[in-house]
Amino acid sequence: MPGHEVGNDEYEQKQVNADPDGFDSQYLKIYYGKLFPYEEMFKWMSYANDGKHPACNQSYFGRREFSFTLDNDVYLRYKTFNSVSELESSIKEKCPVKIDIGPVYNVDPAKRHSYAQSGCFPEERELIFDIDMSDYDDVRYCCSGADVCLECWPLMTIAIKVIDTALRDDFGFNHILWVYSGRRGVHCWVCDVKARRYITRLTNELRAAIADYFRVYKGSENSHRKVSLMGPALHPFLARSYTEVLKDFFEKTLLSNQKIFSTAERYEKILDMIPDESVTSELRGKWQRTSNAKEDINVARWEQLKHLLQSGKQKMQGLRRCVEEIVFSYTYPRLDMEVSKHMNHLLKAPFCVHPKTGRVCVPIDPNRCEEFDPTAVPTLSTLIEELNNGDLRAEADNERDRTSLGKSIRFFQSSFLEPLVKSCKEDMISSYNAKLQQSKLQQSKNVLAAI
Helix, strand or coil: CECCCCCCCCCCCCCCCCCCCCCCHHHHHHHHHHCCCHHHHHHHHHCCCCCCCCCCCCCCHHHEEEEEECCCCCEEEEECCCCHHHHHHHHHHHCCCEEEEEEEECCCHHHHHHHCCCCCCEEECCEEEEEEHHHHCCCCCCCCCCCCCCCCCHHHHHHHHHHHHHHHHCCCCCCEEEEECCCCEEEEEECCHHHHHHHHHCHHHHHHHHHHHCCCECCCCCCCCCECCCCCCCCHHHHHHHHHHHHHHHHHHHHHHHCCCCCHHHHHHHHCCCCCHHHHHHHHHHHHCCCCCCCCHHHHHHHHHHHHHHCCCCCCHHHHHHHHHHHHHHHCCCECHHHHHCCCCEEECCCCECCCCCEECCEECHHHHHHCCHHHCCEHHHHHHHHHHCCCCCCCCCCHHHCCHHHHHHHHHHHHHHHHHHHHHHHHHHHHHHHHHHHHHHHHHHHHHHC
16 A cells, blocks of 8 residues: 545644645646656666666666556556656656655566566565654644644654654664655655665564664553553663653643643643542642633643652652653654555655645755744645746756755755765675675686686
């Protein structure tokens, strides 16, 4: 299956899922004809196998699965292409409303029926993550479902910061691409060779182990306590996430943005996470009394809860840990684990246009993710308008740079694609030279043995 893209009270925020302005097949044809970055996508998916070096695997790109979803709900899987021109021609002809990218197979998956005896199976796949805002519906009060606004979007920002830091610092990955899903979430592509190739060789189990490394949110919809932090101390990764990201975000942003203590219904959800009835009764009694304090009631009630749970008389480690568990329950990234675990899972391609919003799935800079505004990304209609006006960077060499999409493509090239291709070429040449040296050494041994 492809990666799925798959109570609103006093807030009056600009919502991301507003009806797309002028999304139609003619606009999409113009987008695919003039703006879609075919060359860059091909270079990425080739991983340096598009050159003339003898180590290049010329069949590599042709074994990559693509899928198209057409505007009449026709779903075309196992599409393969041998060149960038084939990819471009097919997209322009079919004009898909969605493009998904799958794994690289051992053989051309479009001809899989011809390999019934030997088998057709995924041979290489990026490590991918899918984070969807609808999975946070129990901790956000400004929106629900597909709706997203600038009050709840910071939850995605925090997810990027936590996951990106761990992937780089704890696992040593370098080539990581974050992409806005076009509506209510973010996608992550880990493209290092050890993520694509070596993890694949160790089956889905290692992918599952990496995904489980990030698993903290384990509760069901009906359980009050969705996070349980075991042991006398937090895992170093969780401790770092808590102290460097989650705690400050919860206290300085989420408390006031989502007003999570403002009503009895909301604070009762938090009291349900505390397993001591005497503590919950004392807090409930304080909060049921009318407060005339000028201080933000959400901040005041949180400080009362912290003081009571972390005071000296609370000897139980579990009660003291409740404060951390509440913060994790409201802020920690909620991953779609199945997307990350399985090699044959498809995920939406970057630079697609989301048909429900008209927004382009642009890359996000993880180093500046707090600046990303989902309501300000290029839309199909604005891009067409910019092409027609021609007044944005009129001196640009190509039409893409005359639009607001040009900045996103340049970031993709300079920050992700160029370092990735450079690394792939170095790995390819180094591996080739090592094999060549080994072959020469074996030949020398054979000659000496024959004398």
